[in-house]
Amino acid sequence: MPTLLSAWFNSHQPNLHPPSFYSLSLFRSSHPPPSPNPTLAMALSRFASSSRSGSLLKPLSSAISLRRPISTDTTPITLETSVPFTAHQCEAPSRTVQTSANELLTFFRDMALMRRMEIAADSLYKAKLIRGFCHLYDGQEAVAVGMEAALTKKDCIITAYRDHCTFMARGGTLLEVFAELMGRQAGCSRGKGGSMHFYKKDSNFYGGHGIVGAQVPLGCGLAFAQKYSKDEAVTFALYGDGAANQGQLFEALNISALWDLPAILVCENNHYGMGTAEWRAAKSPAYYKRGDYAPGLKVDGMDVLAVKQACTFAKEHALKNGPIILEMDTYRYHGHSMSDPGSTYRTRDEITGVRQERDPIERIRKLILSHDLATEKELKDIEKEVRKEVDDAIAQAKENPVPESSELFTNVYAKGLGVESFGADRKEVRATLP
Amino acid sequence: MLGIVRQKMLERSSKKIRPAVSMLRSYSSAAKQMTVREALNSALHEEMSADSKVFLIGEEVGEYQGAYKITKGLLDKYGPDRVLDTPITEAGFTGIAVGAAYYGLKPVVEFMTFNFSMQAIDHIINSAAKSNYMSAGKISVPIVFRGPNGAAAGVGAQHSQCYAAWYAACPGLKVLTPYNSEDARGLLKAAIRDPDPVVFLENELLYGESFPTSDEVLDSSFCLPIGKAKIERKGKHVTIAAYSKMVGYSLQAAEILEKDGIDAEVINLRSIRPLDRSTINDSVRKTNRLVTVEEAFPQHGVGAEICACVVEESFAYLDAPVERIAGADVPMPYAANLERMALPQVGDIVRAAKRACYRSVP
Numbered sequence: 001m002p003t004l005l006s007a008w009f010n011s012h013q014p015n016l017h018p019p020s021f022y023s024l025s026l027f028r029s030s031h032p033p034p035s036p037n038p039t040l041a042m043a044l045s046r047f048a049s050s051s052r053s054g055s056l057l058k059p060l061s062s063a064i065s066l067r068r069p070i071s072t073d074t075t076p077i078t079l080e081t082s083v084p085f086t087a088h089q090c091e092a093p094s095r096t097v098q099t100s101a102n103e104l105l106t107f108f109r110d111m112a113l114m115r116r117m118e119i120a121a122d123s124l125y126k127a128k129l130i131r132g133f134c135h136l137y138d139g140q141e142a143v144a145v146g147m148e149a150a151l152t153k154k155d156c157i158i159t160a161y162r163d164h165c166t167f168m169a170r171g172g173t174l175l176e177v178f179a180e181l182m183g184r185q186a187g188c189s190r191g192k193g194g195s196m197h198f199y200k201k202d203s204n205f206y207g208g209h210g211i212v213g214a215q216v217p218l219g220c221g222l223a224f225a226q227k228y229s230k231d232e233a234v235t236f237a238l239y240g241d242g243a244a245n246q247g248q249l250f251e252a253l254n255i256s257a258l259w260d261l262p263a264i265l266v267c268e269n270n271h272y273g274m275g276t277a278e279w280r281a282a283k284s285p286a287y288y289k290r291g292d293y294a295p296g297l298k299v300d301g302m303d304v305l306a307v308k309q310a311c312t313f314a315k316e317h318a319l320k321n322g323p324i325i326l327e328m329d330t331y332r333y334h335g336h337s338m339s340d341p342g343s344t345y346r347t348r349d350e351i352t353g354v355r356q357e358r359d360p361i362e363r364i365r366k367l368i369l370s371h372d373l374a375t376e377k378e379l380k381d382i383e384k385e386v387r388k389e390v391d392d393a394i395a396q397a398k399e400n401p402v403p404e405s406s407e408l409f410t411n412v413y414a415k416g417l418g419v420e421s422f423g424a425d426r427k428e429v430r431a432t433l434p
Numbered sequence: 435m436l437g438i439v440r441q442k443m444l445e446r447s448s449k450k451i452r453p454a455v456s457m458l459r460s461y462s463s464a465a466k467q468m469t470v471r472e473a474l475n476s477a478l479h480e481e482m483s484a485d486s487k488v489f490l491i492g493e494e495v496g497e498y499q500g501a502y503k504i505t506k507g508l509l510d511k512y513g514p515d516r517v518l519d520t521p522i523t524e525a526g527f528t529g530i531a532v533g534a535a536y537y538g539l540k541p542v543v544e545f546m547t548f549n550f551s552m553q554a555i556d557h558i559i560n561s562a563a564k565s566n567y568m569s570a571g572k573i574s575v576p577i578v579f580r581g582p583n584g585a586a587a588g589v590g591a592q593h594s595q596c597y598a599a600w601y602a603a604c605p606g607l608k609v610l611t612p613y614n615s616e617d618a619r620g621l622l623k624a625a626i627r628d629p630d631p632v633v634f635l636e637n638e639l640l641y642g643e644s645f646p647t648s649d650e651v652l653d654s655s656f657c658l659p660i661g662k663a664k665i666e667r668k669g670k671h672v673t674i675a676a677y678s679k680m681v682g683y684s685l686q687a688a689e690i691l692e693k694d695g696i697d698a699e700v701i702n703l704r705s706i707r708p709l710d711r712s713t714i715n716d717s718v719r720k721t722n723r724l725v726t727v728e729e730a731f732p733q734h735g736v737g738a739e740i741c742a743c744v745v746e747e748s749f750a751y752l753d754a755p756v757e758r759i760a761g762a763d764v765p766m767p768y769a770a771n772l773e774r775m776a777l778p779q780v781g782d783i784v785r786a787a788k789r790a791c792y793r794s795v796p
Contacts, residue, residue, distance in 0.1 A: 214557065222537050229537075413606065417659075
């Protein structure tokens with residue numbers, strides 16, 4: 001069975017060659033240019049680290065927000081994405097990206113936080129504190145973080161059920177995440193939604209959807225509403241390679257193209273729809289081309305800078321020309337959900353291979369270290385901080401109460417009209433809907 | 435048949451018309467004839483005019499002026515940004531409309547018939563009905579899904595199903611079934627103004643029916659409450675509860691029963707979800723006998739729910755088992771004679787009412 005890594009760059013050819021694990025070397029990030037003057041570099045780094053260590057020594061607030069500035073250095077740094085973009089029906093953006101120490105460190109911290117959060121959720125699930133479905137995003141963090149960096153809160157995001165990190169990127173807190181997963185009042189949906197139904201309307205994050213593919217027409221509807229309201233903003237509708245074959249996606253894309261809606265359809269291609277590899281589910285796994293008349297871009301979804309570049313490009317495109325498809329080549333380390341070990345349909349070697357060669361956090365770590373933007377210890381400290389934040393949030397969430405019984409009957413309607421609703425035994429439990 | 439009812443209603447109202455002076459005094463006694471089609475059209479005009487967030491979306495709602503001409507003139511008046519013709523892709527355009535409602539717009543989605551809504555039912559139930567609950571009130575969905583429901587004439591099995599029971603089963607939805615023009619205007623306006631997803635089930639054969647509508651009904655602020663049934667005809671001996679076209683049939687049945695000394699009370703349900711259980715129960719407690727009438731398939735239907743609710747709330751008041759008249763338990767046949775057998779006729783309602791009254795049925 002071909003590994004999906006070689007399948008990535010073989011996707012242009014119809015025949016998939018047998019895997020060559022060692023061809024993964026193509027995915028290593030390009031080496032940064034050598035520092036011009038070692039003394040100067042050291043001096044700069046000392047300057048940078050002293051301003052940084054100042055902020056690191058500040059007491060950690062108990063607020064568990066995602067964006068705590070580490071380095072304030074915003075001097076532009078020019079880098080190249082890991083691989084160039086592949087375009088369909090449009091001009092690919094340049095692979096040269098502008099970033100800064102501040103941005104790279106923020107990316108590192110945000111992704112490290114998400115990674116820690118998802119791994120902690122794994123333990124909570126095994127401890128039976130999280131029930132039902134739990135779909136983890138670890139491995140895919142670069143997509144959530146890179147996308148958010150290209151957007152404003154006026155832009156809308158809608159995704160499927162693997163939504164914990166997307167929610168965090170939109171400004172959600174760890175407490176809201178863990179409390180919702182454990183079904184407590186402080187959850188973002190007050191414990192009534194669960195893992196698959198996180199929402200943050202004030203940041204234009206519309207969930208959190210359990211029905212595969214349904215979020216794509218909904219996302220095109222958000223884009224419609226943005227255009228109707230003349231908001232000059234766009235919607236990113238995320239879906240997986242499994243959902244990419246859904247008919248309603250093509251129905252919505254057709255209408256979006258006819259009506260020039262500012263919709264960006266983002267296929268988070270982690271190569272497996274539950275247990276079905278992409279080559280078994282899609283006759284054409286070149287998802288960025290599947291829009292036919294709609295332009296598309298293939299992006300290395302493990303490279304947060306490439307994701308940001310592509311999303312910036314797509315936003316500009318969609319505002320002028322209507323829908324565009326972004327295919328993010330990414331990977332999930334966990335199985336489809338917590339009930340899936342993730343190893344019956346792919347090899348452990350493949351998973352470790354991606355972790356070694358393409359991990360998004362490791363890529364940023366290497367970039368930061370090779371550009372002397374932080375020391376290894378500082379990055380480890382960030383990871384320790386982030387781990388503590390996660391542990392604190394979990395402790396807080398565990399103390400949080402479950403919803404009141406009366407919450408069974410709230411929010412059935414926005415306007416309940418005083419009608420009656422019933423419990424299992426209607427002679428025992430009745431309520432008037434507010 | 436319905437023409438007889440109309441004539442009788444006109445005769446009754448003309449008997450009440452006294453000299454012009456007294457007519458001027460009673461504001462709402464003047465009655466203008468209005469078809470259900472005109473009623474729906476005028477309601478859409480008024481609500482679109484009042485709120486710029488309201489827009490129409492569906493197949494042929496624009497240039498074609500509406501498959502059944504309900505949306506006639508709206509494209510000309512409000513433009514293509516607010517009256518949107520879609521390709522024949524129910525799942526796609528319904529999802530798009532629900533997404534627009536998430537953002538805060540107020541879509542009115544037309545299904546050419548509710549049979550086609552099955553292609554979009556996931557969006558109606560999972561994306562619209564449940565969102566407010568799953569998001570703990572953050573994402574409300576102020577959307578209306580409207581269109582003809584139930585049997586037409588000779589359109590066969592795939593185009594004749596009534597979906598009232600299916601949609602009314604789902605918490606989070608409101609399901610309305612107008613009968614006459616007053617219902618059509620008042621309930622559609624209420625539906626569009628309501629912040630929750632509303633399934634608005636019209637009837638194709640009623641579109642052309644004319645009903646007298648008072649000035650009050652014609653006023654642009656007119657609105658009917660959701661969740662309240664109307665007693666169309668007061669009576670003492672048996673309650674007949676019906677919705678949509680069957681209300682007309684029930685009124686005809688009541689005329690026939692009157693000749694046999696049975697005074698039937700006819701309830702126009704108007705709202706299937708929320709169901710007006712208190713009006714139904716109050717009526718049954720008065721008459722002690724109940725007949726439910728619907729065009730839909732009988733199993734797990736609206737009549738079954740009404741019967742259960744009456745048995746639970748008013749068992750001691752029942753003097754006879756609840757009678758249930760419904761469509762035949764078969765897919766709708768095409769041949770005219772079989773189609774007639776597949777749908778309730780006035781005679782069926784009369785017979786059931788007599789059974790409930792323990793009268794022998796000749």
